[in-house]
Amino acid sequence: MNSYSELASFASYPITSLPVEWHIEAEGVRLIWDDQHVSLLHTFWLRDNCPCSECVSPVTREQLFEICDAPADLHIRDVSLTAVAEQQRLTICWSDGHVSRMHPGWLRAHCYADAARQQRVSVQHTWDRQVINRHLPQHDYQQVMTNNNALLTWLQTQHQWGIAMIRNSPTEVGSLNHLAQRIGMIRETNFGRLFDVISRSDANSAAYTTVRLPLHTDLPTRELQPGLQFLHCLRNDAEGGESILVDGFRVAADLRQESPELYQALTRIPADFYNKDRHSDYRFRAPILQTDADGELTEVRVANFLRGPLDVSANDVELFYRAYRRFIEKTRDSRYQLYFRLDAGDTLVFDNRRVLHARNAFDLKSGGRHLQGCYVDRDELLSRIRILQRQQTVE
Numbered sequence: 001m002n003s004y005s006e007l008a009s010f011a012s013y014p015i016t017s018l019p020v021e022w023h024i025e026a027e028g029v030r031l032i033w034d035d036q037h038v039s040l041l042h043t044f045w046l047r048d049n050c051p052c053s054e055c056v057s058p059v060t061r062e063q064l065f066e067i068c069d070a071p072a073d074l075h076i077r078d079v080s081l082t083a084v085a086e087q088q089r090l091t092i093c094w095s096d097g098h099v100s101r102m103h104p105g106w107l108r109a110h111c112y113a114d115a116a117r118q119q120r121v122s123v124q125h126t127w128d129r130q131v132i133n134r135h136l137p138q139h140d141y142q143q144v145m146t147n148n149n150a151l152l153t154w155l156q157t158q159h160q161w162g163i164a165m166i167r168n169s170p171t172e173v174g175s176l177n178h179l180a181q182r183i184g185m186i187r188e189t190n191f192g193r194l195f196d197v198i199s200r201s202d203a204n205s206a207a208y209t210t211v212r213l214p215l216h217t218d219l220p221t222r223e224l225q226p227g228l229q230f231l232h233c234l235r236n237d238a239e240g241g242e243s244i245l246v247d248g249f250r251v252a253a254d255l256r257q258e259s260p261e262l263y264q265a266l267t268r269i270p271a272d273f274y275n276k277d278r279h280s281d282y283r284f285r286a287p288i289l290q291t292d293a294d295g296e297l298t299e300v301r302v303a304n305f306l307r308g309p310l311d312v313s314a315n316d317v318e319l320f321y322r323a324y325r326r327f328i329e330k331t332r333d334s335r336y337q338l339y340f341r342l343d344a345g346d347t348l349v350f351d352n353r354r355v356l357h358a359r360n361a362f363d364l365k366s367g368g369r370h371l372q373g374c375y376v377d378r379d380e381l382l383s384r385i386r387i388l389q390r391q392q393t394v395e
Ligand code: OGA
Pocket: 197, 207, 213, 218, 231, 241, 242, 243, 357, 358, 359, 371, 373
């Protein structure tokens, strides 16, 4: 008989529903819940997720048990709903004598019936000019710095829309550090921990000149493009330098409708990106559109000024150019473009793997322009959201 540890997790799982019937079947256990939801949980899945202290370390909450150590003919002897410390647990007695006490809140939160998985898909709103002009999430610097609920609201909308504007930021050099660290670790790169977007005679990037920057993602030259990009405006009173942002997910979705062939080509044919400098030489090769195992779009990778020569099978060259030209042409359509001027004290934050950004050329004879930027990976954003949610649900 094994001792019991609360959960294989640090998060809490409120019990909002309980199983009212359970049937041992050939595949595993079928649970019927008090709200009629049905979970069919397979034998090995249940055994793999036993939260007892033999199977999961109560200190690290990491799994100790390895499922390949279960006998191939493992089966369930008995299932019952029992009370442990006044809380209901689904108790499973296994053919090898092991006992698992599963938390109903945890089980329901991890149920993999189609309907349950559907509900867990996080909502992301794609946008064009009209939609984002109405819905651009805006937050107050002091609020998000001092109030965790305001922080969570920012970060959730940040994830859903891929963009947010933080107003009333201080205009001291370096103050962006504090805002970014509200989320998590800053991702340092060869451009620095914070980078100064200012015109320099020894520029190692088009960003550090006064030229127009076409719509792009930053650091497509790296295996992992930074997730969030921050652009903190310290001064922007030179003529020009307006910002343009486009939701790459929306453009890609529309291209998919318009021409599945061109969309597929951009998800398949790799492009090369080079970041040439005197002391570094970063390169990466990947398709313009990245999809996951479910075929969902996860990333856009594009920057004309960093593209290397196309190096693919001759059979793909014409198709690539057709698809790439059409995609870029669509991003140039003003109906997709959020267009505005950053003012001193504004911090623009966007998902650099989704939202393309551009700026117009500017003229330093007419004033000054200084932004500071930094990157924070998507992982940091999602982790902070989960931690803030966990603090909200602590009983
Ligand atoms: C950059 C960039 C935009 C701007 O630094 O990568 O795109 O408005 N800057 O200067």
